[in-house]
Amino acid sequence: MTDWTQQTETARIWFESLRDRICAEFEAIEREAGSDAGFQYDSWNREEEGNADPGGGTRGLMKGKVFEKVGVNVSTVRGNFAKEFAATINGASADSPGFTATGISLVAHMANPHVPAVHMNTRFLTTGKAWFGGGADLNPPIPYAEDTDEFHACFRAACAAHNPTYYERFKKWADDYFYIPHRGVHRGVGGIFYDHLECEDSAVDEGAAFDRNLAFTKDVGEAFLDIFPRLVRRRMDSAFTAQDKQTQLEWRGRYAEFNLVYDRGTLFGLKTGGNIDAILMSLPPEAVWS
Amino acid sequence: MTDWTQQTETARIWFESLRDRICAEFEAIEREAGSDAGFQYDSWNREEEGNADPGGGTRGLMKGKVFEKVGVNVSTVRGNFAKEFAATINGASADSPGFTATGISLVAHMANPHVPAVHMNTRFLTTGKAWFGGGADLNPPIPYAEDTDEFHACFRAACAAHNPTYYERFKKWADDYFYIPHRGVHRGVGGIFYDHLECEDSAVDEGAAFDRNLAFTKDVGEAFLDIFPRLVRRRMDSAFTAQDKQTQLEWRGRYAEFNLVYDRGTLFGLKTGGNIDAILMSLPPEAVWS
Numbered sequence: 001m002t003d004w005t006q007q008t009e010t011a012r013i014w015f016e017s018l019r020d021r022i023c024a025e026f027e028a029i030e031r032e033a034g035s036d037a038g039f040q041y042d043s044w045n046r047e048e049e050g051n052a053d054p055g056g057g058t059r060g061l062m063k064g065k066v067f068e069k070v071g072v073n074v075s076t077v078r079g080n081f082a083k084e085f086a087a088t089i090n091g092a093s094a095d096s097p098g099f100t101a102t103g104i105s106l107v108a109h110m111a112n113p114h115v116p117a118v119h120m121n122t123r124f125l126t127t128g129k130a131w132f133g134g135g136a137d138l139n140p141p142i143p144y145a146e147d148t149d150e151f152h153a154c155f156r157a158a159c160a161a162h163n164p165t166y167y168e169r170f171k172k173w174a175d176d177y178f179y180i181p182h183r184g185v186h187r188g189v190g191g192i193f194y195d196h197l198e199c200e201d202s203a204v205d206e207g208a209a210f211d212r213n214l215a216f217t218k219d220v221g222e223a224f225l226d227i228f229p230r231l232v233r234r235r236m237d238s239a240f241t242a243q244d245k246q247t248q249l250e251w252r253g254r255y256a257e258f259n260l261v262y263d264r265g266t267l268f269g270l271k272t273g274g275n276i277d278a279i280l281m282s283l284p285p286e287a288v289w290s
Numbered sequence: 291m292t293d294w295t296q297q298t299e300t301a302r303i304w305f306e307s308l309r310d311r312i313c314a315e316f317e318a319i320e321r322e323a324g325s326d327a328g329f330q331y332d333s334w335n336r337e338e339e340g341n342a343d344p345g346g347g348t349r350g351l352m353k354g355k356v357f358e359k360v361g362v363n364v365s366t367v368r369g370n371f372a373k374e375f376a377a378t379i380n381g382a383s384a385d386s387p388g389f390t391a392t393g394i395s396l397v398a399h400m401a402n403p404h405v406p407a408v409h410m411n412t413r414f415l416t417t418g419k420a421w422f423g424g425g426a427d428l429n430p431p432i433p434y435a436e437d438t439d440e441f442h443a444c445f446r447a448a449c450a451a452h453n454p455t456y457y458e459r460f461k462k463w464a465d466d467y468f469y470i471p472h473r474g475v476h477r478g479v480g481g482i483f484y485d486h487l488e489c490e491d492s493a494v495d496e497g498a499a500f501d502r503n504l505a506f507t508k509d510v511g512e513a514f515l516d517i518f519p520r521l522v523r524r525r526m527d528s529a530f531t532a533q534d535k536q537t538q539l540e541w542r543g544r545y546a547e548f549n550l551v552y553d554r555g556t557l558f559g560l561k562t563g564g565n566i567d568a569i570l571m572s573l574p575p576e577a578v579w580s
Contacts, residue, residue, distance in 0.1 A: 069579075182560040182569075253573070260550035261560060270472040270551060279472075283543070283579035289359075289570060 002200065004126040007210050008100050011124035011132075012076045014214065015104040018221045019074050022106065023060055025229050030064040033236060037064030039072070044275045048079040055079075055100075059278045063285070066115070066236050070108040071281030077101050090196060091129030100126045103134075104221075105265075107282040108228075113248035114238040116140035116147060116231060117188070117255070119282070120224045121265075122217045132213045133195035135170065136224050137178050138231075139188030139255060141248035147231050148189045155192045158223040162216040170194045180258050187258045192220070252284035259283060292490065294416040297500050298390050301414035301422075302366045304504065305394040308511045309364050312396065313350055315519050320354040323526060327354030329362070334565045338369040345369075345390075349568045353575070356405070356526045360398040361571030367391050371417075380486060381419025391415045393424075394511075395555075397572040398518075403538035404528040406430035406437060406521060407478070407545070409572070410514045411555075412507045414489075422503045423485035425460065426514050427468050428521075429478030429545060431538035437521050438479045445482045448513040452506040460484045470548050477548045482510070542574035549573060 023039045030037045045056040057075025064070075078100040081089060086097040103123025110117055122134030138151045152171070159167035170192035178187040199210040259266050259282050269279035313329045320327045335346040347365025368390040371379060376387035393413025400407055412424030428441045442461070449457035460482035468477040489500040549556050549572050559569035
């Protein structure tokens with residue numbers, strides 16, 4: 001079995017450097033708005049019986065003038081899945097329950113209802129297999145076609161540089177995933193979602209699969225860092241009415257419904273004793289149900 | 291197989307008359323607070339292919355000065371469970387998927403954080419079997435031992451009049467059910483929860499089981515109508531601080547988490563195409579996640 005220790009470390013370093021650049025950019029936006037808000041960081045340690053080095057993570061949280069609530073988490077964890085759970089995971093089994101996971105996840109809820117909320121997450125996992133997954137989706141309470149088109153175009157370009165099939169597949173995956181069946185509506189205006197970009201080298205593909213997939217995942221992160229701050233700066237000074245704010249708060253109720261009823265990551269975390277504050281960072285600062 | 295048509299009608303009439311009395315009492319409380327708020331009623335019809343008389347319900351909603359948002363729903367429905375689902379239901383099966391259900395459900399979220407929120411629900415179901423279920427639990431953002439004790443005492447008395455084992459069993463059932471495992475806390479301060487009070491007459495018990503169980507279910511409704519308005523009147527004029535309100539809004543976040551992640555009725559409704567407005571009536575008017 002391949003030893004992925006070095007690759008996990010390489011991915012971790014990338015995710016943490018991306019976190020640093022994103023947080024610096026978001027803090028710069030706050031300063032442009034006349035606020036001195038900054039990220040507060042809390043580290044947490046994972047615990048697993050009989051595991052001397054189970055890893056942990058750092059939760060970054062900022063409550064600012066533009067970013068009403070934004071969380072940026074990084075974590076790097078390793079251990080063994082519970083046996084019954086291992087059977088449900090790509091490349092794991094009761095006989096081979098070991099895993100590592102490193103990644104970044106981000107959810108931003110914005111003060112101004114004209115500024116879209118957003119989610120971005122990328123990760124590298126190893127079990128008996130090793131793969132990248134991730135994605136980003138835009139969640140405007142009040143959608144603007146211009147913003148939506150530019151967001152999609154940016155991820156389309158990131159995908160196109162790596163594989164001609166990626167964008168169509170990963171956009172559809174996001175459309176299918178970020179959907180609220182009981183409402184018959186999507187959570188937002190979509191983006192991309194991908195998983196199981198396998199890293200074991202094969203005779204079919206040229207070059208090292210890990211390197212290719214890391215390069216793609218880096219470009220997803222760069223696309224996010226390019227487009228989202230542009231959209232924020234475009235809308236953050238827009239005037240809004242009490243009705244606009246109400247629209248945003250009701251829309252956030254839908255967002256909370258999706259995350260609590262359907263989101264696999266949230267439910268996985270809640271039902272397996274993960275770090276509650278980090279898992280529920282995604283929930284909106286305020287929501288209404290009329 | 292027993293024909294439960296007449297009993298279903300008897301139960302429906304009780305649930306609707308209880309609804310009328312509860313709503314009248316809540317509107318009286320609003321008038322005492324100088325508000326002219328009243329319930330708005332919306333009827334909905336259930337749809338089931340090939341079923342000419344699938345039933346429906348009425349959703350009552352009031353947004354007042356004391357009751358920030360209170361929903362009181364009654365419904366009476368009949369039809370056939372989907373086959374794969376029928377196998378999971380007491381007394382139903384793929385060969386015998388027919389059911390009727392009639393009941394009342396109520397959730398009140400209060401404007402003043404010193405006034406407890408509350409939930410109450412009772413119902414009569416028939417499949418191949420027939421049974422009553424229900425319960426009530428008190429959900430104070432800021433608990434008062436006096437209120438909690440009186441709420442429990444009222445349901446203890448309702449139980450004791452019918453069966454010496456009921457209160458202890460049904461209180462524990464509520465404690466076990468209204469629990470948020472990922473937080474390690476209860477949703478509120480409990481109450482009672484019961485299910486599968488079977489109505490088929492048996493040689494062991496004396497008298498008609500339906501009549502006994504209906505009488506108990508009526509006393510649960512009467513206990514609610516006795517105690518909850520008293521608690522509301524006791525606290526509705528209490529002064530509260532911005533911090534008290536914040537405590538209430540954060541507490542409502544926990545309430546929304548319970549209902550969306552764990553509540554069987556909510557998930558059953560969402561995942562089987564129920565009436566969304568009626569199902570999600572239970573969600574708080576406003577919640578925050580800090």
